[in-house]
Amino acid sequence: MRIGDLSRRTGVSVASIKYYLREGLLPPGELTSPNQARYGEEHVRRLRLIRALVDVGGLSIAGTRDVLAAVDADDVALHHVLGATQKALLGTPVVADDDEAARAAKLLDDLVERRGWHVTETNPGRPAAIEILATSERLGTEVLTRLLDTYAEALEPLATAEVGAVVARGERSDVVESAVLGTVLGAGLFSALRTMAHESASSRLDAGPAAGPEEG
Amino acid sequence: MRIGDLSRRTGVSVASIKYYLREGLLPPGELTSPNQARYGEEHVRRLRLIRALVDVGGLSIAGTRDVLAAVDADDVALHHVLGATQKALLGTPVVADDDEAARAAKLLDDLVERRGWHVTETNPGRPAAIEILATSERLGTEVLTRLLDTYAEALEPLATAEVGAVVARGERSDVVESAVLGTVLGAGLFSALRTMAHESASSRLDAGPAAGPEEG
DNA sequence: ATGAGTGGAGAGTAGAACTATCCGTCCAGG
DNA sequence: CCTGGACGGATAGTTCTACTCTCCACTCAT
Numbered sequence: 001m002r003i004g005d006l007s008r009r010t011g012v013s014v015a016s017i018k019y020y021l022r023e024g025l026l027p028p029g030e031l032t033s034p035n036q037a038r039y040g041e042e043h044v045r046r047l048r049l050i051r052a053l054v055d056v057g058g059l060s061i062a063g064t065r066d067v068l069a070a071v072d073a074d075d076v077a078l079h080h081v082l083g084a085t086q087k088a089l090l091g092t093p094v095v096a097d098d099d100e101a102a103r104a105a106k107l108l109d110d111l112v113e114r115r116g117w118h119v120t121e122t123n124p125g126r127p128a129a130i131e132i133l134a135t136s137e138r139l140g141t142e143v144l145t146r147l148l149d150t151y152a153e154a155l156e157p158l159a160t161a162e163v164g165a166v167v168a169r170g171e172r173s174d175v176v177e178s179a180v181l182g183t184v185l186g187a188g189l190f191s192a193l194r195t196m197a198h199e200s201a202s203s204r205l206d207a208g209p210a211a212g213p214e215e216g
Numbered sequence: 217m218r219i220g221d222l223s224r225r226t227g228v229s230v231a232s233i234k235y236y237l238r239e240g241l242l243p244p245g246e247l248t249s250p251n252q253a254r255y256g257e258e259h260v261r262r263l264r265l266i267r268a269l270v271d272v273g274g275l276s277i278a279g280t281r282d283v284l285a286a287v288d289a290d291d292v293a294l295h296h297v298l299g300a301t302q303k304a305l306l307g308t309p310v311v312a313d314d315d316e317a318a319r320a321a322k323l324l325d326d327l328v329e330r331r332g333w334h335v336t337e338t339n340p341g342r343p344a345a346i347e348i349l350a351t352s353e354r355l356g357t358e359v360l361t362r363l364l365d366t367y368a369e370a371l372e373p374l375a376t377a378e379v380g381a382v383v384a385r386g387e388r389s390d391v392v393e394s395a396v397l398g399t400v401l402g403a404g405l406f407s408a409l410r411t412m413a414h415e416s417a418s419s420r421l422d423a424g425p426a427a428g429p430e431e432g
Numbered sequence: 433a434t435g436a437g438t439g440g441a442g443a444g445t446a447g448a449a450c451t452a453t454c455c456g457t458c459c460a461g462g
Numbered sequence: 463c464c465t466g467g468a469c470g471g472a473t474a475g476t477t478c479t480a481c482t483c484t485c486c487a488c489t490c491a492t
Binding site for chain 2: 045048049052055056058078079082083086089090091093112117118119120123124125126128129131132133135136138139141143144146147148150151152153154155156157158159160161162163164165166167169178181182183185186187188189190191192193194195196197198199200201202203204205
């Protein structure tokens with residue numbers, strides 16, 4: 001398969017494919033002569049994976065490269081790949097060094113202990129969660145802190161099911177790839193379903209006292 | 217309060233504040249003379265809200281403007297504000313017109329019916345969910361479709377709690393503002409906690425048969 | 433042999449989110 | 463009352479990202 005076929009198979013322009021090659025997202029094809037290369041099914045698959053991460057997950061090209069590098073490095077533990085994915089998904093927020101951040105950190109660590117979660121120091125979710133809780137406090141919204149336990153409760157069966165579904169897959173490369181996909185697509189899907197569930201829940205307590213005029 | 221004070225109070229540069237004014241994210245201050253304006257606490261609050269939506273939620277400036285316009289329009293129903301928020305968060309994906317999309321749509325509609333959810337045609341979550349499910353199928357990962365019910369089950373108490381927490385707040389403007397904040401910050405917080413729960417869950421079935429060498 | 437396609441490299445582009453400069457005005461401190 | 467730093471408003475410039483275009487020396491199917 002040559003670059004034109006690859007383009008036709010995936011709907012990605014030749015120019016973009018070349019760009020992904022330059023940026024190291026896509027491994028080079030096998031050279032059959034100094035300026036001819038052949039691509040295979042793994043390139044089709046990788047290209048679709050790239051588009052999924054970029055389009056659905058909203059990852060940057062640089063973030064995608066990092067995630068794919070972790071996917072390809074077969075000496076990296078699964079949860080490190082997930083860490084890289086999460087980092088690309090959510091960024092690495094700088095945790096402010098103020099009262100709100102300190103209180104948020106305590107709130108979170110208490111939760112983790114109360115729930116008996118096993119979370120290491122390097123988990124990228126921790127600073128992200130702390131920053132969000134601190135931001136929420138700075139804005140004077142106590143809503144989030146009240147929901148923390150509800151979130152944790154909802155997450156326990158969910159995370160178990162997700163990890164279980166992914167691990168039940170056989171070869172490491174498959175496991176890692178569906179772990180990344182599951183993280184990114186799962187987050188998007190969950191978020192989309194959340195909107196639907198919100199509408200459903202709010203329609204249930206419809207004509208609420210403070211919801212303003214409802215139309216439609 | 218003048219623009220310099222506003223800048224100092226919020227940590228946002230004067231130039232950026234002017235930019236937000238130009239872009240219509242921040243209402244103009246009260247003019248005390250043709251070229252002097254005064255700003256109040258509502259500007260501080262609004263500026264912090266903008267930064268939260270942009271930094272934590274990753275909303276674009278244009279998307280933030282749309283959300284804030286919905287927040288300010290007091291004749292708009294709560295779920296419409298949430299719809300605008302979700303649209304800004306997740307984008308408005310174009311649903312492809314192929315087999316996978318059709319199957320995904322059926323899958324989703326079945327779920328909604330099975331669960332007895334009340335979701336209108338215009339809910340932006342629906343096309344987003346369909347596109348993600350279709351993408352997942354195109355990549356040959358059946359993991360997501362198997363998790364659909366788990367997601368829905370986790371979401372029901374969660375969405376009820378979120379909507380309940382937000383609606384219990386009194387004035388409409390407060391309700392709407394915390395609804396937006398809850399949607400955006402809640403999504404981020406949930407996602408961060410999810411990473412932590414994943415690590416915890418995967419460490420529970422540690423040394424799994426296909427997880428590759430674990431270090432650390 | 434020939435013309436469409438190719439690999440590789442560099443330059444160019446469009447949009448987003450600021451950032452800098454300018455100008456006339458204002459106003460607080462001396 | 464004078465004056466220098468801040469201000470409001472407008473326009474232009476910058477930086478970054480994710481492409482997209484253009485070249486050029488090949489190569490390969492027809």
